[in-house]
Amino acid sequence: xxxxxxxxxxxxxxxxxxxxxxxVFILPMFSMFVTSLTSPEGGLGLDSYARFxxxxxxWGVLGKTATIGAITAVATLVLGYPVALFMAxxxxxxxxxxxxxxxxxxxVSVVIRNFGWLMVLGDNGVINSALMSLGWIQRPLQLLxxxxxxxxxxxxxxxxxxILALAASLYNExxxxxxxxxxxxxxxxxxxxxxxxxxxLPGILSGLVLVFSLVISSFITPxxxxxxxxxxxxxxTYQQILITLDWPFGTAISFILLATTLLxxxxxxxxxxxxxxxxxxxx
Amino acid sequence: MTGSRVYDVELTGITKRYHEKIVVExxxxxxQRGEFxxxxxxxxxxxxxxxxxxxxxxxxxxGSISLKGRVINGIPPHKRGLGMVxxxxxxxxxxxxxxxxxxxxxxxxxxxxxxxERVDRVLALVRLEGYGDRIPKHLSGGQRQRVAIARALVxxxxxxxxDEPLSNLDAKLREELREELKRLHxxxxxTTVFVTHDQEEALSLSxxxxxMNLGAIEQIGTPKEIYxxxxxxxxxxxxxxxNRFSGTVTVAxxxxxxxxxxxxxxxxxxxxxxxxxxxxxxxxxxxEAVTISAAPLDGHLTQIDGRIQAMTFLGAITEYTxxxxxxxxxVRVQNESDRFQLDDPVTxxxxxxxxxxxxxxVAADGTLAA
Amino acid sequence: xxxxxxxxxxxxxxxxxIGTVLPFLVIIPSSFTxxxxxxxxxxxxxxxxxxxxxxxxxxxxxxxxxxxxxxxxAVLATIxxxxxxxxxxxxxxxxxxxxxxxxLSPLVLPALILGIALLMLFSRxxxxxxxxxxxxxxxxxxxxxxxRLVLTGLSGFDYNIEKAASILGASPLRVFWTVTIPLIKPxxxxxxxxxxxVSFDNVTISLFLVSNKQTTLPIVIFNYIQxxxxxxxxxxxxxxxxxxxxxxxxxxxxxGLSKLFGLSERxxxx
Numbered sequence: 001x002x003x004x005x006x007x008x009x010x011x012x013x014x015x016x017x018x019x020x021x022x023x024v025f026i027l028p029m030f031s032m033f034v035t036s037l038t039s040p041e042g043g044l045g046l047d048s049y050a051r052f053x054x055x056x057x058x059w060g061v062l063g064k065t066a067t068i069g070a071i072t073a074v075a076t077l078v079l080g081y082p083v084a085l086f087m088a089x090x091x092x093x094x095x096x097x098x099x100x101x102x103x104x105x106x107x108v109s110v111v112i113r114n115f116g117w118l119m120v121l122g123d124n125g126v127i128n129s130a131l132m133s134l135g136w137i138q139r140p141l142q143l144l145x146x147x148x149x150x151x152x153x154x155x156x157x158x159x160x161x162x163i164l165a166l167a168a169s170l171y172n173e174x175x176x177x178x179x180x181x182x183x184x185x186x187x188x189x190x191x192x193x194x195x196x197x198x199x200x201l202p203g204i205l206s207g208l209v210l211v212f213s214l215v216i217s218s219f220i221t222p223x224x225x226x227x228x229x230x231x232x233x234x235x236x237t238y239q240q241i242l243i244t245l246d247w248p249f250g251t252a253i254s255f256i257l258l259a260t261t262l263l264x265x266x267x268x269x270x271x272x273x274x275x276x277x278x279x280x281x282x283x
Numbered sequence: 284m285t286g287s288r289v290y291d292v293e294l295t296g297i298t299k300r301y302h303e304k305i306v307v308e309x310x311x312x313x314x315q316r317g318e319f320x321x322x323x324x325x326x327x328x329x330x331x332x333x334x335x336x337x338x339x340x341x342x343x344x345x346g347s348i349s350l351k352g353r354v355i356n357g358i359p360p361h362k363r364g365l366g367m368v369x370x371x372x373x374x375x376x377x378x379x380x381x382x383x384x385x386x387x388x389x390x391x392x393x394x395x396x397x398x399x400e401r402v403d404r405v406l407a408l409v410r411l412e413g414y415g416d417r418i419p420k421h422l423s424g425g426q427r428q429r430v431a432i433a434r435a436l437v438x439x440x441x442x443x444x445x446d447e448p449l450s451n452l453d454a455k456l457r458e459e460l461r462e463e464l465k466r467l468h469x470x471x472x473x474t475t476v477f478v479t480h481d482q483e484e485a486l487s488l489s490x491x492x493x494x495m496n497l498g499a500i501e502q503i504g505t506p507k508e509i510y511x512x513x514x515x516x517x518x519x520x521x522x523x524x525x526n527r528f529s530g531t532v533t534v535a536x537x538x539x540x541x542x543x544x545x546x547x548x549x550x551x552x553x554x555x556x557x558x559x560x561x562x563x564x565x566x567x568x569x570x571e572a573v574t575i576s577a578a579p580l581d582g583h584l585t586q587i588d589g590r591i592q593a594m595t596f597l598g599a600i601t602e603y604t605x606x607x608x609x610x611x612x613x614v615r616v617q618n619e620s621d622r623f624q625l626d627d628p629v630t631x632x633x634x635x636x637x638x639x640x641x642x643x644x645v646a647a648d649g650t651l652a653a
Numbered sequence: 654x655x656x657x658x659x660x661x662x663x664x665x666x667x668x669x670x671i672g673t674v675l676p677f678l679v680i681i682p683s684s685f686t687x688x689x690x691x692x693x694x695x696x697x698x699x700x701x702x703x704x705x706x707x708x709x710x711x712x713x714x715x716x717x718x719x720x721x722x723x724x725x726x727a728v729l730a731t732i733x734x735x736x737x738x739x740x741x742x743x744x745x746x747x748x749x750x751x752x753x754x755x756x757l758s759p760l761v762l763p764a765l766i767l768g769i770a771l772l773m774l775f776s777r778x779x780x781x782x783x784x785x786x787x788x789x790x791x792x793x794x795x796x797x798x799x800x801r802l803v804l805t806g807l808s809g810f811d812y813n814i815e816k817a818a819s820i821l822g823a824s825p826l827r828v829f830w831t832v833t834i835p836l837i838k839p840x841x842x843x844x845x846x847x848x849x850x851v852s853f854d855n856v857t858i859s860l861f862l863v864s865n866k867q868t869t870l871p872i873v874i875f876n877y878i879q880x881x882x883x884x885x886x887x888x889x890x891x892x893x894x895x896x897x898x899x900x901x902x903x904x905x906x907x908x909g910l911s912k913l914f915g916l917s918e919r920x921x922x923x
């Protein structure tokens with residue numbers, strides 16, 4: 001075990017992974033960034049970025065993307081919190097089963113899950129046929145090929161991330177805190193609002209940030225459930241790259257998307273991280 | 284190899300640094316055949332690093348390591364033919380006791396029939412007959428460590444290395460396994476290097492103890508020498524307990540040398556060799572070296588009058604704290620001698636030859652370091 | 654905590670969970686319909702639509718291609734990821750934190766961007782739309798999972814065990830095969846299975862890298878359901894669900910799904 005063989009061992013063990021990372025990740029990312037800076041005439045320039053920011057249409061797409069991302073993130077929080085709390089409050093096989101049910105759908109391809117929602121939300125889908133046969137509606141509700149359908153698909157796709165982020169945070173809570181609260185006269189709701197909820201803030205923050213960033217870069221669900229009427233940043237990019245074949249513009253949009261993600265993540269994190277938050281949860 | 288004697292393990296001028304921080308410096312040690320040598324010191328003293336250098340897990344930056352006269356620097360651990368027992372047991376969790384013990388024999392391509400026989404023999408030696416098919420998870424801590432010892436011994440290694448093998452066990456088991464180690468060493472006569480931070484273990488098991496501090500050897504000696512005649516300040520304070528008196532050397536007209544503490548306590552010194560008048564020194568005396576009596580004695584002994592300030596009954600002995608001139612003197616006496624009560628006036632005395640005098644270092648700004 | 658009796662919390666949770674499995678509750682039964690149209694609830698029972706798949710060579714071919722791609726990806730990702738994880742766990746070296754971050758970074762970046770970057774690189778060097786291109790892309794997104802899983806499996810690994818084997822005369826290679834690998838086998842195995850799953854189900858990156866001839870099953874389904882919905886595609890989807898479920902159950906059996914997602918409260922020492 002000389003120094004030499006130690007170094008050699010590290011090098012041999014890491015080499016395949018690093019070569020892969022360098023060749024199939026760092027190199028293409030760099031060259032993609034360079035492409036986004038290519039102007040139509042061939043030289044370097046910010047033309048593609050300028051084209052995006054000078055056209056109100058694209059601003060609208062950006063705004064709609066962020067809105068859908070925010071609505072989805074909040075929806076997963078509202079729907080996911082009870083599930084995570086239930087997981088944290090149960091144990092043994094109950095918790096195991098719930099964890100399994102949360103994770104499994106998430107591991108099946110998004111295409112399949114979206115296909116299921118096509119069947120649920122379509123004009124002849126489960127919901128519309130049920131409502132019509134009950135006589136509550138005369139004509140099918142438009143649940144598909146719009147923002148609503150897109151958001152439903154997104155919530156289904158990403159709620160697992162939210163639940164797991166919340167659960168990780170809720171599992172850490174000392175059960176004696178609730179007991180201490182109740183000795184001090186706090187009722188159930190008060191205990192939740194004053195103890196459990198504030199202590200799960202890190203989970204809420206990381207869940208929101210994670211879901212938001214996943215949503216705004218997804219294009220499969222908007223294509224399948226939103227249809228041509230729903231254009232978001234990711235579908236715009238997809239069209240530019242694979243259909244219009246305008247690579248400089250497509251790559252520029254995708255970098256604007258990335259920058260938006262970072263910006264929103266930073267702003268939301270800042271907003272959450274009050275002085276007290278940092279003192280309590282900081283490293 | 285200077286002397287005519289060939290040591291089983293010989294370390295010459297071993298030095299190890301990590302990022303310029305010296306971990307072991309100029310370490311010299313020869314371990315004789317059949318000897319049980321302990322490396323004793325606080326954590327971070329370099330004892331484990333030294334053991335790992337013997338094992339081959341760490342390469343020294345300088346110096347040479349020999350096994351039976353053969354320099355083994357650079358030889359990987361699996362070619363050194365050693366046995367080692369780790370603090371964390373480190374049994375292979377996916378193998379039965381028998382498979383664990385047989386592992387070293389398999390790597391040495393011992394024939395199957397012989398493996399069975401030798402494993403049985405060594406399991407009997409550590410009193411684990413009938414446990415061969417258990418897996419480590421289903422053994423107690425003491426049993427696991429006995430398996431680890433069996434695994435180390437089965438290959439008949441040239442040297443047995445023990446890396447704090449008892450520190451993960453609770454007090455009672457630790458004592459039990461300590462006796463077991465002693466018995467195994469007596470029965471096998473294997474040359475053993477033992478690393479520990481526990482002075483009791485080192486004192487009770489070793490032929491010789493190497494006391495280490497800050498990467499260097501403080502003292503090498505038999506347990507009796509280490510305890511009875513500590514040669515450095517560190518050994519005095521690390522092993523057992525010691526009374527420390529800080530004071531200034533004064534030489535009287537009759538050539539008598541005293542140390543006078545700030546509180547005015549006078550301590551007579553045996554020799555004047557290393558100190559001159561005005562030196563700042565620390566004087567160390569073991570509590571066992573101090574005797575107390577109700578009345579002063581005759582003769583040239585250090586005698587201190589004081590009062591019993593505290594006493595603790597410790598079974599066979601009693602520990603007294605005697606207050607005198609602002610100093611507290613710790614005294615340990617056998618219980619068959621006189622008993623004293625709190626506040627009794629007493630005289631403490633000791634043979635000046637039992638005291639260690641160490642000059643205090645003077646820092647650059649002129650202040651004294653403790 | 655006692656068995657939950659009735660709780661509003663539980664009721665709400667169960668409703669949400671039913672929502673998340675709703676797509677499967679709809680797809681699987683309707684694939685067995687004997688009717689001509691995709692309806693829920695299905696009419697009658699038949700395996701007719703499964704038989705019809707065989708008349709569509711593009712589905713059969715894509716299924717085989719996906720299986721092949723996922724298998725090769727799983728094997729290679731397991732090897733590459735395990736080696737890297739061992740290096741990360743066992744040794745400390747300058748820049749280790751940076752290397753760790755870099756190795757996991759392909760998971761942080763949106764698949765959309767990765768897909769575009771790879772499309773541009775691969776079309777430049779001529780491997781866009783080929784098996785090897787897809788393989789490289791899938792390796793990039795599966796190796797980090799294997800690394801993460803094996804690293805979890807190695808956390809708390811007592812490297813003294815390797816030392817013990819080595820001092821007993823085992824060469825480094827022998828230590829690796831007889832001690833290290835057996836002890837982290839569950840983690841390695843789960844890593845490989847998970848890599849298979851990720852590769853088999855991937856759409857977002859594959860979409861940029863497939864060609865008409867070399868295409869994966871999820872992509873064929875993606876293209877198909879944009880035009881028409883019929884019981885045949887429900888049958889195909891059911892097959893995909895089953896193929897995905899097998900690895901999931903295997904991981905749950907051998908490793909525990911929750912560990913996969915960092916939810917383990919008590920990590921078992923190997």
